[in-house]
Amino acid sequence: QVQLVESGGGLVQPGGSLRLSCAMSRSFYNTYTMGWYRQAPGKQRELVARITTGGNTAYADSVKGRFTISRDNANNTVYLQMNSLKPEDAAVYYCNISPLRIGIQWGQGTQVTVSS
Numbered sequence: 001q002v003q004l005v006e007s008g009g010g011l012v013q014p015g016g017s018l019r020l021s022c023a024m025s026r027s028f029y030n031t032y033t034m035g036w037y038r039q040a041p042g043k044q045r046e047l048v049a050r051i052t053t054g055g056n057t058a059y060a061d062s063v064k065g066r067f068t069i070s071r072d073n074a075n076n077t078v079y080l081q082m083n084s085l086k087p088e089d090a091a092v093y094y095c096n097i098s099p100l101r102i103g104i105q106w107g108q109g110t111q112v113t114v115s116s
Contacts, residue, residue, distance in 0.1 A: 003029070004095055009110030016085050020110060022078040022095030030073045035098030036080045038091035038112075049080060050098040063089070087116040 008020040020036070035050035048060045049069035057069050068081040078095055092109040 004107035006110040020080040040091040
């Protein structure tokens with residue numbers, strides 16, 4: 001079943017901003033730490049940000065100071081505000097629980113393209 005739907009990606013110039021949304025079709029996810037992951041062409045998937053049920057956040061060094069993760073439990077949604085985007089931020093972005101577990105399902109992701 002599709003339980004996570006990412007949106008908000010698009011084409012942006014370097015230095016621009018995007019706000020990604022992760023709609024969690026099951027309120028079940030409100031009880032988990034959630035993360036934003038990305039996978040660039042030819043690269044491994046990486047965790048870029050995560051947020052606990054209590055709102056504590058953590059970021060990869062590569063995005064720290066530029067990205068902000070947040071969540072709205074009432075609306076079953078996790079957000080990723082991305083500022084000062086760089087070409088190396090280009091990737092497909094996914095949301096999911098953190099840490100990952102064997103057998104979890106992934107959404108389609110949302111494509112972020114940063115022109116160079």
